[in-house]
Amino acid sequence: MTGSERTRRQLLAALGGAATVGLAGCGGTSGGPNASGDTAAAPTTGTTANPRTETETATPEPAYEACMEPVGCLSFDEPPETWAANAGIYCDIGVALGLADRLAAIGSPRRYYTGYYEELPGVSFDKSQYPVLSxxxxxxxxSFYAADADLHVIDPVWMVNTFGWTEADIEEIATNVGPFFGNYIREQQDAWHTYRYPTLSEAFGNVAALFGRRDRYERIEQVRSELAETIRSRLPEERTEVLLLRPQGIPPNSFFPQYMDDSVSDLQWQVVEVEDALTDSGIPEWGVRIDYETIARLDPEVIVMETQFADDFVLDDESFREFTLGFMRDHPVARDVTAVENGRVHAGGINYQGPMVSLFQTEHAAQVAYPDEFGDEELFDRDRVAGIVTGDG
Structure with a gap:
């Protein structure tokens, strides 16, 4: 049986022991205190009286604990000194929590865009300085042995189904190096992901609990909540229809259509409440490409294209309009699409977004979908976010 053919039950059975190796055990499973979706607060240490004797005390509870499927619960007596993550979601979470100096390795740096940090005073991150797992x-x-991280913020089931690891491989690294703790939340089309998807906020809170950084988590989440409230309070009654695409090539001649759902990659579109142009189109949700004839049939008001084509190569608005919108305006079919005629074809950022990247992309989504209301207005305070990340605010 290959790694990709193994069932979730087999994998979790193998992970059951690995999750608590070297830890102050919490004995939890995926049905633990986080099963309802609430992030687990870090319990305090202490002693309690034992009813059988006044001299015995209970074992102190671990100070840094969180629970999230598929691993279940992890707990530490002290925060992990080093950690590793795969791509943009959990790396961005770590930077938001002020943990960049503890990062031991990055799985796939090309899937971690750091350009938005340039807008945050005092925040910088040079991912080229970190070892690469892939x-x-x-x-x-x-690579995992070389990085020697105390914690791997990576979904182990994703490792099995993407890289052909076995349960034995996962248990070996969890035992000999450090445990895994992560849930692959970028998208929701994978058949192997049969366990619950937490929200970005929940995943963020769980990592914060393990590192004792709940205060920073709560402050960043407050900014995100205020941004969402600001946008939703100003949305016009009539929603804009948006077609979300992943272009293939520059200039693009085909596209992967992207249905909007509850996954983290589409978080910004959930906030701005646009209408998905793919709804009821009959186009399969996964594994197909569409051409300009199909786009013309859909005839959306707005087209948004994800533009991270390679490692940190993201087309800025000027380049995008030259190489993509300009090409479409000259195309015999695309030029008659409403979005192209009105110049409402936009670069849309990336789909690996953590809590800080989501701030920028949510703001941009509002500007793109409702330019008459939001224009180029900055909708959240960059200095405030930077102060939280650096510890100066």
């Missing part, structure tokens, strides 16, 4: 299309165990 080797081409492989994620070898040797």
């Amino acid at each position: 080797r081409g299309t492989r994620m070898p165990k040797e």
Whole structure:
């Protein structure tokens, strides 16, 4: 049986022991205190009287604990000194929590866009300075031994189904190096992901609890909540229809259509409450490409394209209009699409977004979908966010 064919039950059975190796055990499973979706607060240490004797005390509870499927619960007596993550979602979470100096390795740096940090005074991150776990299309165990991280903020089921790891591989690294703790939340089309998807906020809170950084988590979440409230309070009654695409090539001649759902990659569109142009189109949700003839049939008001084509290569608005919108305006079919005629074809950022990246992309989504209301207005305070990240605010 190959790694990709193994069932979730088999994997979780193998992970049951690995999750608590070297930890102050909490003995929890995926049905623990976080099963309802609430992030687990860090309990305090202490002693309690034992009814059998006045001299015995209970074992102190761990100070840094959180629960999230598929691993279940992890707990530490002290925050992990080092950690590793795969791509943009959990790396961005770590930077938001002020943990960049503890990052031991990045799985796939090309899937972690750091350009937005340039707008945050005093916040910088040079990912080229960090070891890389991936080797081409492989994620070898040797990389994990070399990084020697105390915690791997990576979904182990994703490792099995993406890189052909076995349960034994996961248990080996969890035992000999450090446990896994992560849930692959970028998208929701994978058949192997049969366990619950937490929200970005929940995943963020769980990582914060393990590192004792709930205060920073709560402050960043307050900014995100205020941004969402600001946008929703000003949305016009009539919603804009948006077609979300991943272009293939520059200029693009085909596209992967992107249905909007509850996944983290579409978080900004959930906030701005647009209408999905793909709804009821009959186009499959996964694994197909569409051409300009199909786009013309859909005839959306607005087209938004994800534009992270390679490692940190994101087309800015000027380049995008030259290489993409300009090409479409000259195309014999695309030029008659409403969005192209009105110049409402936009670069849309990336789909690996953590809590800080989501701030920028949510703001941009509001500007793109409702330019008459939001224009180029900054909708959240950059200095405030930077102060939280650096500890100066």
